[in-house]
Amino acid sequence: METRIIQITTPEDQLGHFAPSASSSPLSPLTKWIVPPATASDPALSLAAQHLRETSIPVAFPTETVYGLGADATRSAAVKGIYAAKGRPSDNPLIVHVCDLDMLRNLLRPTPSTNGTDGSPHEEDDPIPAIYHPLISTFWPGPLTILLPMPNPFPLAPEVTAGLHTFGARLPASPLARSLISLANAPLAAPSANASTRPSPTSAQHVYDDLAGKIALILDSGEPCGVGVESTVVDGLCDPPVVLRPGGVGIDEIRRVEGWEGTERGYKDGRAGEAVGSKPRAPGMKYKHYSPRARVVLYEAGGKGVMGGLSGKVSVEVAAGKRVGVIRTGGWERWVGVACEMVGDVDGREVAGDEDGLTLKVVEGRLPEGAGRILDLDLGEDVKGVAHGLFSALRELDRREADVILVEGVGDGDGIAAAVMNRLRKAASVIKA
Ligand code: TXA
Ligand code: MG
Numbered sequence: 001m002e003t004r005i006i007q008i009t010t011p012e013d014q015l016g017h018f019a020p021s022a023s024s025s026p027l028s029p030l031t032k033w034i035v036p037p038a039t040a041s042d043p044a045l046s047l048a049a050q051h052l053r054e055t056s057i058p059v060a061f062p063t064e065t066v067y068g069l070g071a072d073a074t075r076s077a078a079v080k081g082i083y084a085a086k087g088r089p090s091d092n093p094l095i096v097h098v099c100d101l102d103m104l105r106n107l108l109r110p111t112p113s114t115n116g117t118d119g120s121p122h123e124e125d126d127p128i129p130a131i132y133h134p135l136i137s138t139f140w141p142g143p144l145t146i147l148l149p150m151p152n153p154f155p156l157a158p159e160v161t162a163g164l165h166t167f168g169a170r171l172p173a174s175p176l177a178r179s180l181i182s183l184a185n186a187p188l189a190a191p192s193a194n195a196s197t198r199p200s201p202t203s204a205q206h207v208y209d210d211l212a213g214k215i216a217l218i219l220d221s222g223e224p225c226g227v228g229v230e231s232t233v234v235d236g237l238c239d240p241p242v243v244l245r246p247g248g249v250g251i252d253e254i255r256r257v258e259g260w261e262g263t264e265r266g267y268k269d270g271r272a273g274e275a276v277g278s279k280p281r282a283p284g285m286k287y288k289h290y291s292p293r294a295r296v297v298l299y300e301a302g303g304k305g306v307m308g309g310l311s312g313k314v315s316v317e318v319a320a321g322k323r324v325g326v327i328r329t330g331g332w333e334r335w336v337g338v339a340c341e342m343v344g345d346v347d348g349r350e351v352a353g354d355e356d357g358l359t360l361k362v363v364e365g366r367l368p369e370g371a372g373r374i375l376d377l378d379l380g381e382d383v384k385g386v387a388h389g390l391f392s393a394l395r396e397l398d399r400r401e402a403d404v405i406l407v408e409g410v411g412d413g414d415g416i417a418a419a420v421m422n423r424l425r426k427a428a429s430v431i432k433a
Helices: 043-054 076-086 101-108 130-139 175-184 204-211 251-255 307-317 383-399 416-427
Strands: 004-007 059-061 068-072 095-097 144-149 166-170 217-220 232-235 242-245 295-299 322-328 341-343 349-353 359-366 372-378 404-408 430-432
Touching: 004 043, 004 204, 043 059, 043 068, 043 175, 043 217, 059 175, 059 204, 068 076, 068 175, 130 144, 130 251, 204 217, 204 383, 232 251, 295 416, 322 383, 359 383, 372 383, 383 416
Parallel strands: 004 217, 059 217, 095 166, 144 232, 295 404, 295 430, 322 372, 322 404
Antiparallel strands: 059 068, 144 166, 232 242, 341 359, 349 359, 359 372
């Protein structure tokens, strides 16, 4: 199958808007996403939407977190197409992406009852459980996935939930994603658009590198995804509520929301001090994940206390001809302090840039006595910047054929750092304190 990357031509601020609402309900601004006719005829967007409606081959599209691989969540054949293209185990459920709350409410209650004047239901009639209302009004549209009870009859393909009694739903912050969902006229089941076990894709090229020949279309926004790590998955149907996967929204932010003060971590990733045993509740959290081909060695403590030892190890461990990738996050010195001979120009080569000014530069050095090379990549100390560039950095060092990648950890924290460390622990073959 030929795989095409198709570029959106409509400017972001013309992709659509939420309908103005007369109601004072905190959720009503998200009731209805409207796509103007001119945007509906954007050649790339309309072609992608047509593929989603008429074929069973998934379409890759950008969201604010990572690229998703979307299919009409109501058609089994289309959802099966996702598992086939990714090589994903079928017991790992998919997140359902909606363009507005109307679409979500229609899923939860196929026949709407008493609605308010602007079409949004009265609080007590709302099929969206009340516990989620303050969370939705704080974080949607955005990188947060909520677990909802499966309605009966269930309007989605059974393959979406992989046999569970709940489904995950998300209203993405990306207007492009919302307009695609709206034009496809269906909720989209969409996992990250990487081949199973690989780092998630944050650019159209990453998707192409993994899935060329397996899908027909990759919708390209022309920019890397802003957040860079996936959505936070929360379950508010249990008491206390839990975070099942850390992501773009921090547990600290969630705990500031009414009704969510007691939110606990419901995932395990080998963090210091966590309990062991019991199986993970988000099925996806048990798989090997986010892995480049190179062996990843994660230094949890980052720059603290390992410098001298690390620089010594690198020179000793690296056999002739080997390539060591280094991902730094503010503490380590270039080439982890090993005296290297510079290869190429001093500024290295730019591999990715974006509007927010993040640029990944790889600076290549030759180890003493020709023992090998070090590819040095600095993500900076701002943890949002680290999240933004993380998957791209792992993929770039893979592309440059690093044999081993040494990563400087960022320390856990309650914010997006928890997501960064979670992904790194899953990518790592070796974790050093
Ligand atoms: O940011 C994101 O969430 C991206 C973009 C494309 O939206 N999507 C994404 O999907 O990361 P995926 O399939 O790669 O990860 C979904 C995670 C998995 O860990 C899965 O097990 C969990 O969400 N999940 C989905 N439905 C669930 C459910 N009903 N119960 C528990 N966990 C669920
Ligand atoms: Mg994924």
